[in-house]
Each structure stands twice: as structure tokens, then as C-alpha cells.
Amino acid sequence: MWLHMTNYAPAVELKSVVKRYGEIEAVGNVDLSIKPGEIFGLLGPNGSGKSTTLKMLLGLVQPDFGSVNVLGIDVQRDSVAVKRQLGYVPEAPRLYEFLTGIEYLDFIGDIYGIQTEEKKARINEYLKALQLEGREGDMISSYSEGMKQKVALISAFLHRPKLLILDEPLSGLDPRSAKIVKDLLHELKAQGVTTIMSTHVLEIAQALCDRIAIMYRGKLLALGTMDELRQKASMPGSGLEDIFLKLTGTGDIRAVVEELLK
Amino acid sequence: MNWKNVAHLIRVDMKSGRLIRGRRLTKYRERKLFTYLLYGGALTFGLAAGTLAGVVYNTISVVDQELKGLFQQGLLSLFLSLPTLVLIYSLVFTMMQQIQRSGVKFSVQAPYWLPITWEEHTLASTLANLLGFPMVSIVFIGSAIIVLSIFVGQVVYAVFTLFALLASAFMASAITEIFRILQVRFIGAVYKSTGRAAVWVRFVGSLIFFIVFYIGYFLITSGTGAITFVQTVASAQSAVWFVPFVWLGMTLYSFINGLLPQALIFLTLSLLFILSLFYAAVILNRRFGLYEPPAITISRGIYAPRVGFLGRLGFSTVEAALIRKDLKAFTRRRELMFIFVVPIVAILVPLMQAFGTMGRPVPTEASLYLFAIVFLMPGSIMAVSLGNLMIGEEGGVMWRIYSSPISAKSLVKSKYFFVVFFAVLVTTVTGIVGVVAFHPSVRAILIGFIESLLLVFALGAVSLVSGIKGADFTELPRPRMIRTWWGLVNLIVCFLVALAILAPFIPYALTHIVPFVSPQPAIDPYQAVVISAIVAVVIAFVAYRMALKNARELLTKAET
Numbered sequence: 001m002w003l004h005m006t007n008y009a010p011a012v013e014l015k016s017v018v019k020r021y022g023e024i025e026a027v028g029n030v031d032l033s034i035k036p037g038e039i040f041g042l043l044g045p046n047g048s049g050k051s052t053t054l055k056m057l058l059g060l061v062q063p064d065f066g067s068v069n070v071l072g073i074d075v076q077r078d079s080v081a082v083k084r085q086l087g088y089v090p091e092a093p094r095l096y097e098f099l100t101g102i103e104y105l106d107f108i109g110d111i112y113g114i115q116t117e118e119k120k121a122r123i124n125e126y127l128k129a130l131q132l133e134g135r136e137g138d139m140i141s142s143y144s145e146g147m148k149q150k151v152a153l154i155s156a157f158l159h160r161p162k163l164l165i166l167d168e169p170l171s172g173l174d175p176r177s178a179k180i181v182k183d184l185l186h187e188l189k190a191q192g193v194t195t196i197m198s199t200h201v202l203e204i205a206q207a208l209c210d211r212i213a214i215m216y217r218g219k220l221l222a223l224g225t226m227d228e229l230r231q232k233a234s235m236p237g238s239g240l241e242d243i244f245l246k247l248t249g250t251g252d253i254r255a256v257v258e259e260l261l262k
Numbered sequence: 263m264n265w266k267n268v269a270h271l272i273r274v275d276m277k278s279g280r281l282i283r284g285r286r287l288t289k290y291r292e293r294k295l296f297t298y299l300l301y302g303g304a305l306t307f308g309l310a311a312g313t314l315a316g317v318v319y320n321t322i323s324v325v326d327q328e329l330k331g332l333f334q335q336g337l338l339s340l341f342l343s344l345p346t347l348v349l350i351y352s353l354v355f356t357m358m359q360q361i362q363r364s365g366v367k368f369s370v371q372a373p374y375w376l377p378i379t380w381e382e383h384t385l386a387s388t389l390a391n392l393l394g395f396p397m398v399s400i401v402f403i404g405s406a407i408i409v410l411s412i413f414v415g416q417v418v419y420a421v422f423t424l425f426a427l428l429a430s431a432f433m434a435s436a437i438t439e440i441f442r443i444l445q446v447r448f449i450g451a452v453y454k455s456t457g458r459a460a461v462w463v464r465f466v467g468s469l470i471f472f473i474v475f476y477i478g479y480f481l482i483t484s485g486t487g488a489i490t491f492v493q494t495v496a497s498a499q500s501a502v503w504f505v506p507f508v509w510l511g512m513t514l515y516s517f518i519n520g521l522l523p524q525a526l527i528f529l530t531l532s533l534l535f536i537l538s539l540f541y542a543a544v545i546l547n548r549r550f551g552l553y554e555p556p557a558i559t560i561s562r563g564i565y566a567p568r569v570g571f572l573g574r575l576g577f578s579t580v581e582a583a584l585i586r587k588d589l590k591a592f593t594r595r596r597e598l599m600f601i602f603v604v605p606i607v608a609i610l611v612p613l614m615q616a617f618g619t620m621g622r623p624v625p626t627e628a629s630l631y632l633f634a635i636v637f638l639m640p641g642s643i644m645a646v647s648l649g650n651l652m653i654g655e656e657g658g659v660m661w662r663i664y665s666s667p668i669s670a671k672s673l674v675k676s677k678y679f680f681v682v683f684f685a686v687l688v689t690t691v692t693g694i695v696g697v698v699a700f701h702p703s704v705r706a707i708l709i710g711f712i713e714s715l716l717l718v719f720a721l722g723a724v725s726l727v728s729g730i731k732g733a734d735f736t737e738l739p740r741p742r743m744i745r746t747w748w749g750l751v752n753l754i755v756c757f758l759v760a761l762a763i764l765a766p767f768i769p770y771a772l773t774h775i776v777p778f779v780s781p782q783p784a785i786d787p788y789q790a791v792v793i794s795a796i797v798a799v800v801i802a803f804v805a806y807r808m809a810l811k812n813a814r815e816l817l818t819k820a821e822t
Contacts, residue, residue, distance in 0.1 A: 060664050062819060079818065084667035094658035096587065098594035100559075110583035111666045138559050139594075 009072065011036040011163055011194035012057060017066035019052055019218075026052040027063070028218040034211075036162075037192045039185060041199065041209035043240075045248055049218040050198045051091075054165055057196070058088060071162055084112065087156030091167040091198075093148070097141035101132060101151050104140060105158060112159035119158075126154040130177050146172040153181060164188070164195040170204060182208060206240040216248045263385070267378050271386030276393060304402040311402075312409025319413050334414055337407075338518055341419055342499065344403065345426040345510040352396040352434035354475050357441060358600075359391060359740075380548045384439060388540065391435040400427050419518055426510045429536060433507075436539040443546040465593050472603040477610060503528075506535040577676070580668055584676035591655060592684075597741050598655060601647050605640030605688045630706065636696035637710040638717060638764075641689030645681055645718045646756050649725025652677040653816070654733040654743030663817075670813035674726065678806065681722040689714045705787065712791055716763055716798035721756050723805035728752040730812040763798045766790035 012034040019027040027049045034040045044050045055061040056068050059079025068075045070082045096104055102123065109119035127133050130150040140148065149172045156164060164185075170178045185195050185208060199205050205212055206226060213223045222232050230236055233243045245253065323330045404424040411420035452463055499508040500515065509532040516525035572582035592598045656663060663673065693711055696702070702710070732748020744752075767790050773782065785793075 058665050059818065080667045080669050083665060088665045090661055090665075094661065096591070096659050096662070098591055099587065103590065107583050107587050108666075110579045111668065113579055 009036070010034055010069075011038070011071060012040075012196065013067075013069040014053070014056070015067045015069075017053075017056065017063045017068060019049075019056065019061060019063050025218045027056070029066075030215075030218075030220050032213065032220065032223070034194060034196065036194050037189050038211060039189055039195045039197070039209050041197055041205040041212040042215065043199070043202070043205055043212060043244060044215035044221075047217075048215040048248075050215055051167070052218075053215070054167060054196070054198060057165060058083065058086070085161055086163040086165060087159065087161035088165045089149075089152045089156045089167060089169055092171070093152040095140050095148055095151060098139060100137050100139055101127070101143070101147075102136040104151060105136075105154060108155040108158055114159055122158055123154070126157065129180055130154065144172075146174060146177070149173055150177060157184070162193060164193060164197075166195065166197040168199050168201075169197055170199070170201070202240040202244055212240070214244060214247055221247050263379070263381055267382045268386045268389070271378070271383065272390050272393070275386065275390035300398050301401055304398045305405050308402040308405030309409055312406040315406070315410045316413030319410070334416070337410065337414055337416060338419065341407070341416075341423040341518070342511050342515050344407075344423055345430040345514065346499070346508060348396070348400065348403070348427045349430040349434050349507060349510075350478075351399070352392070352431045353437055354478070355395045356391045356435050356438040357475065359394065359438075380544050380551065383551075384540065384544045384547050388432065388435045388439050388543065391438055392431050396431040396434065400424075400431060403427060419514070422514060422517060426514055429510055429532065433510075433536050433539060436536065436543050439543040440539065440546055443543070443550050447550045461594055464596070465599060468596060468599045469602060469606070472600055473606055473610070476603060476607045506531070509535060577679070578672060580672045581676040581679075584668070584672070585680055588652070588655075588677070588680050595655075598651075601644070601651070604643050604647065605692060630700070630702065633696045633700040633702045633706065634710065636699070637689070637693050638714050640692040641685045641714045642717045642721050642756075642760065644688045645685035645722035646725045646752070648681040648684060649722045650729045650732075650749060650752055651743040652681060652726060653730050654735060655741065656733075657735050657737045657741055657743075660735050668817075670810055670817055673817070674730075674806070674809050674813045677729075678722060678726055678809070681726060682718060685718040685722060686715065689718060709787055709791055713764065713767070713794060716795055717760055720759055720763060720798040720801040720805070723802045723809060724756055724759055725752055726809045727805050727812060728755070730809055730816055733816070759801055762801070763794050765797070766793045 010033040012032070014030055014032040017027055017030045017032075018025070030049075030053065032053075042050050042053065052061055056063055057070055057075065059068075059075040059082055062076060071085050073082050075082050096107070099107065105123045105126075106119065109123065114122070127136050130153070132147065132150055132154075135143070135147065140151065143151070149169075153166075153169060156166065170181060173181065182204075189195065189210075197205070197209070211223065211225055212229060214221045214229075222229055224232065226240065229240070229243050229247075230238055233246050235243055235246060319330070319333055322333055404427060407420045407423060408417065411417045449464065452460065452467075499511045502508055503512050509528050513525050513528040513532055516522070516528055572585055573579070577585065592601065689711070693707075693714065696710070697707055728748045728751060729744060732745040732752075734742035734745045736742040766785065767787075769782075769784070770787065770790070
């Protein structure tokens with residue numbers, strides 16, 4: 001299904017994408033187009049195909065059928081060129097724990113070819129903003145999960161990417177840092193940076209995203225702004241949580257809870 | 263003590279050790295067969311060795327009565343020394359096993375938040391340690407001595423020895439458990455007191471620890487050392503009866519000599535000692551089990567960009583960053599440090615043989631052979647080990663490589679450089695030691711150095727091929743880095759490659775080994791070097807291309 005006919009050069013474009021793992025169809029015939037400067041939410045229950053879709057954008061998973069274009073580049077043809085222009089934070093990212101925070105960010109800066117002085121300035125700015133100053137010389141193995149998440153986020157922002165792919169980006173962050181990241185995403189949007197985020201915290205998705213896609217069993221169930229989703233679910237005035245549960249057919253929560261409490 | 267909990271925990275530990283990565287990176291399967299084969303193999307070999315020794319004994323008995331008596335006496339001496347011998351090598355092995363475990367925080371693991379007591383946890387950990395190599399070796403030794411004792415008529419002694427061996431291995435495993443906890447606490451104290459030097463203190467400390475243990479192990483278990491050890495223990499343990507570690511041996515000694523009350527006393531003492539070791543481990547676990555060493559602060563927020571050297575060598579910023587990162591990994595990750603020990607031990611053991619530390623001094627004609635070992639082996643071992651581990655050592659952080667703009671070419675180039683650089687460094691150092699120790703001719707030095715370089719380049723590239731193809735990113739309970747099958751295949755291929763490279767020198771080796779039978783070589787040594795170089799360059803080139811192909815596949819099919 002081609003949900004949105006567009007008249008702009010999309011930042012991300014998936015055409016009839018299919019990915020199978022043996023008998024299981026992880027992603028089934030998905031068409032998707034994301035505008036530059038858009039904050040796009042990719043939602044779905046566990047195993048719905050979100051991670052596979054995100055990995056296809058990075059060139060880490062090859063689709064069995066269809067094409068994936070990111071920033072005008074065919075990912076299958078030149079994944080390195082795509083990776084150079086995007087920042088990625090996986091869910092629960094593992095970092096090189098034997099490096100210090102600053103060594104890790106220095107490594108990332110070099111990988112993305114940032115000039116030394118610029119790299120130094122940007123690292124210091126981010127460390128200060130996310131309150132990692134004073135701990136940057138410690139080995140990452142001694143960091144809390146929240147601090148590791150901050151380092152992972154900085155490493156995604158450091159090279160000023162045109163596209164951000166963030167899987168649960170606010171996980172483990174303290175309220176101040178979470179607010180900084182949210183505001184930063186809005187500022188970057190104004191600069192034309194596209195963000196695709198996957199999260200299970202639906203309040204965050206509702207507050208941050210311009211458009212939201214809901215995936216279920218590898219298919220794109222719904223796509224649009226909050227108003228469009230409400231219309232599709234025939235639930236005017238409802239929040240994303242209710243819409244999500246109705247569309248994914250997982251709304252029988254009360255019965256489940258009652259069963260558990262027996 | 264909830265024995266079900268203990269059994270479950272042992273099963274989890276054993277299962278994690280048995281899991282084998284399948285063809286797809288994300289899929290693991292369990293190979294119980296391999297474990298059972300190990301025990302089965304040990305039992306079969308044990309029975310065969312015991313039967314063979316028994317047949318020898320029967321033959322001797324017919325021919326020479328005096329020799330028969332000596333054999334019986336020798337077997338009793340062996341029984342007496344076996345508990346101590348098993349204690350020592352079980353200790354070495356279980357400690358090595360612990361040290362190679364991942365440095366990832368243990369407090370995230372289930373036993374620390376599930377309702378499991380420290381007694382159950384400690385017992386499971388101690389038994390799981392024991393159920394690996396120590397148990398396999400006990401199966402081998404036990405089956406051998408019981409079969410042999412049937413021939414000799416010492417079955418009762420053999421059965422008691424078998425129980426003593428089990429107790430010794432448990433003792434060793436409990437000591438390792440104590441050592442593991444103390445080590446974590448000690449490291450914490452060292453970090454606090456050494457500050458920024460902590461990384462190097464840990465690196466040097468770990469190397470010294472590894473080396474002392476390996477050398478101790480070799481001294482006791484290899485060549486004449488083992489026989490001397492058996493004789494010493496058998497004759498001297500009565501003199502040091504007050505040392506708890508020989509109480510098991512003393513129990514056997516007393517029993518064999520008919521001193522039953524004394525045997526009972528030493529048996530009680532042994533059991534009390536084992537219990538006290540176990541409870542010491544429990545108490546330490548309760549006290550420090552959840553202790554996490556303080557953070558190592560390496561820099562104080564001073565941004566120190568490193569530019570220049572690697573760039574001047576022709577490496578791109580990406581490649582230089584990867585090389586610098588790997589350098590830090592190998593000096594800071596405890597589980598990777600052992601790689602530096604092998605070349606050091608490879609130098610020390612021949613040196614000790616040469617200078618008579620392990621027995622009589624070796625004859626001078628063997629010097630050239632030892633020099634070749636010191637020159638060729640350490641660098642080659644380093645190239646093979648590093649090449650195999652360079653990709654798998656990334657572990658769970660491999661996503662960083664996958665998602666970064668790193669081409670297959672940059673990845674292979676940086677990893678290959680790292681392998682070759684360290685292997686050449688080791689070759690140079692061991693070469694200098696070899697020259698100082700064995701005084702070879704200038705020609706031998708020149709040829710030795712060139713050949714070791716050729717081996718390093720070719721074996722490094724070959725090992726990188728399997729290191730990429732067979733990478734295993736599992737990190738718990740210990741980083742696997744390479745799939746077992748690929749590791750074994752690589753060893754065989756590397757052996758054949760080394761043989762092919764050194765083939766032109768085989769006639770020279772033969773003239774030294776069997777001078778009267780071997781004809782004089784048809785080519786001079788320098789021509790042999792040229793042929794050897796051609797073989798090595800072709801192999802290195804082909805392997806490097808294959809490594810590139812494998813890396814491309816790895817980076818573009820990250821999911822399989």
C-alpha cells in the first residue's frame with residue numbers, strides 16, 4: 001500500500017519492501033515515505049517488524065524484495081554513504097566499556113571524519129549539556145545505564161547527521177536530559193534533520209512526532225498525524241494509547257489483568 | 263541449602279558453556295554431544311591406558327620379580343602424589359577459566375536478584391568450575407588407575423585415590439572461588455590507590471599472574487618435572503604433614519601403610535579443611551560478592567586528540583581510530599590480556615630448558631632448534647591468535663561497526679595491521695632474547711627473522727579470514743570471539759600454511775635431526791628463503807582478498 005502520494009524528495013522511501021526469515025514474514029510489502037525535517041514515530045508491539053525496518057534503513061538487513069532509499073541513496077548500493085549521513089541509537093546500546101566517555105566520543109568523531117577542533121568543541125558542548133562533565137575521563141564500564149544512553153545519544157548527534165534513527169532514545173534518561181533531547185530534536189527538525197524514532201512510550205511519541213506509523217505483524221496498519229489516526233480508528237479526542245490498542249487488536253487489557261489477579 | 267537451586271544454577275552455567283553459535287549470528291544451538299564425547303573419550307582413553315599398563319605389568323611379572331615389586335611400589339607412590347597433582351592442575355585450570363570470564367558486571371546476573379542463598383550460589387559456582395576439564399581429567403585418571411589396579415591387585419587403594427582426587431578438585435575449585443572474590447576486592451583497592459596508573463597496574467599484574475601460573479604448571483606437568491614432582495610428593499609429604507593441602511595425600515599414605523587411626527584423623531582434617539574453604543568462599547561472597555570496583559579515571563577531562571603517526575603510515579582517520587581502539591581493548595580488557603602471555607611463555611619454557619632449570623641442561627646442538635622455536639613460534643602464535651579474535655572481540659558492540667560508515671576495506675586493513683604489528687613486535691623481542699640466549703650465526707639470525715616475518719604476514723591473513731567468517735560475539739559467561747569449529751579449522755590450515763612456507767628448509771632440518779641418513783640439501787639457504795617468500799606472499803595475498811570478501815559479507819548481511 002502506498003499511503004502517501006508526495007511531491008517532495010523524501011528523506012526515506014521504502015517501496016514494496018518484503019523481508020522474510022524462513023517462514024516468518026518480518027516485514028510484508030511495506031511502502032513508506034518520510035519527509036525531510038519530519039519527526040516520525042514507528043510504533044508497534046514486540047515482533048511487529050519495527051527493528052527490521054530500521055535495520056533495513058541502515059543497510060544492516062537486505063530486503064528480499066523492494067527498494068530502500070535513504071537521503072536519495074539506494075541503501076543496498078552504497079550503505080557506507082548512507083551511514084555517513086545518519087546517526088543511530090539502538091535499543092539498549094552497548095558501548096566500548098574499556099574506553100572513557102571522551103575516548104569513545106573521540107573515536108566516533110574520527111569514524112565520521114570530524115575535524116579535530118570541531119570535534120573537541122562539539123564533544124565539550126554535549127558533555128556539558130547532558131551533565132557528563134567531570135565523568136568523561138572515567139571508563140564507561142563505571143557509568144550508569146542513563147549515562148551510557150547519554151553517550152550513545154551524543155555519538156548519534158556528534159557529526160550533525162541529516163537523518164536520526166533512534167530506538168527508545170529517552171530510555172534511562174533523567175527528566176532534565178530527556179527534555180534537552182526532546183528540545184534538541186525539535187531544533188534539529190527546524191534545521192531540516194529528519195528523525196525516525198521507535199518507542200513503546202506512547203505519550204512521548206504523541207508529544208514529539210509529526211506523523212506516526214503503527215506496524216503489526218510486519219504490516220503497516222496505519223500512518224498519519226494524530227488527527228488522521230483518530231479518524232482511522234474512529235476515536236475522536238482519544239489518546240495514542242487507546243488508538244494503538246484498538247488498531248492492534250490488543251485492547252482486551254482489563255480481562256487480562258483480572259485473570260492475572262485471580 | 264536448596265539442592266534444586268544448586269542443580270539449576272550448575273545447569274545454567276554448563277549450558278552457557280555448551281552453547282554453540284550457528285551459521286546465523288543471532289541463532290545459538292546447544293551441543294551436548296561435544297561434552298559427552300569429552301567424558302566418553304576420557305573414559306575410553308583411561309580404560310585403554312590402564313589396560314595397556316596392566317598388560318605391561320603382567321609381562322614384567324613373568325620376566326622379572328624385582329621389577330614387579332618396583333612397579334607396585336611406583337604405583338603406590340603415584341596414588342599418593344595424585345591428589346596433590348590434581349589439586350595443582352585443577353587450581354591452575356579453574357583460575358584460568360575464571361580469569362578468561364567476561365569483565366561485565368556480575369551484579370546484573372540472575373543469582374544476585376533471585377531468592378538464592380550465597381551457600382547455594384557458591385556451591386553451584388564451585389561445582390560448575392569443577393565439571394569442566396578437572397572432571398574430564400579425573401575420569402581419565404580414575405578409569406586408568408582402577409583398571410591398572412585390577413591387574414596389580416590394589417583396587418581398594420585405587421578407589422580411595424579416586425575419592426581423594428574428587429576431593430582435591432573440589433578443594434581447588436573452592437580456592438579459585440575465594441581467589442576470584444578476593445581479586446575483585448583487591449583490584450578495587452589497587453584502583454583507589456593507583457588512580458590513573460590503574461590500567462597499567464592491572465595489565466602488568468595480570469601478565470605476571472598468568473606467567474607465574476603457566477610456568478608453575480609447565481614445571482610440574484611436563485617432562486622430567488612431572489616424575490620429579492611425583493617422587494618428591496610421595497617421599498616428602500610426610501615431612502610437611504601439617505600443611506592442609508597434603509592431608510588428602512596423608513590420608514592415603516596412612517591407609518596404604520595400615521595406619522588406620524592416623525588415616526581417620528587425616529580424613530577428618532581433610533574434610534574439615536574442605537568445608538572451611540567452602541564456607542570461607544561463602545562468607546567472602548556474602549561480603550564482597552556484589553562489590554564493584556571503583557571507576558578508573560584515565561583522564562581529567564582534558565581533550566587530547568591523537569594525530570600523526572598512524573596517518574603518516576598511510577592510514578585513514580577511520581582506520582587509525584579502529585587501531586587505537588583495539589590497542590586500548592587489548593591493554594584494558596582482562597579477558598584479552600592472556601594473549602600476551604603465550605609468547606612470553608613460549609620464550610621462557612625453551613630458555614628454562616636450555617639453562618637447565620627444568621632438569622639437565624640441553625646439549626649445544628639443540629640450541630639451534632631452541633633458537634628457531636624462540637624466533638618463529640611466539641610471533642606466529644600471536645598472529646594466529648590475534649587474527650582469529652580481532653572481529654569476535656568486538657562482542658555486543660559490533661552494532662557500532664555495522665552502523666558506522668566503515669568500509670570492509672578499512673575494517674580489514676586496520677585489523678590486519680594490528681595483527682601484523684603486534685606479531686612483528688613480539689617476533690623482534692623474542693628474536694633478541696633468542697640471539698642473546700643461544701648465540702646463533704649471523705646467517706641464522708637473518709634467515710630466522712625473515713622467515714618469522716613471512717609466517718606472521720601469511721598466518722595473520724589466513725587467521726583473519728576465519729576470524730571474520732567464524733566470529734562469535736557472545737560475551738557471557740566468557741567472550742567466545744571465535745566459533746570452536748572455525749578455531750579448529752584455522753589451526754589446521756595455519757599448520758599446513760606454516761609447513762608450506764618452511765618446506766624449503768625441511769632438508770636442512772633433516773640434516774640436523776638425522777645427519778647420517780639425510781642427503782645434503784640441493785639449494786642453499788638463501789634460495790630457500792626466496793622460495794619460502796614467494797609461497798608466503800601468494801598465501802598472504804589470497805587470504806587478504808578472502809578476508810575482504812568475508813568482511814563485505816559480514817557488513818552487508820549483519821543479520822545472518
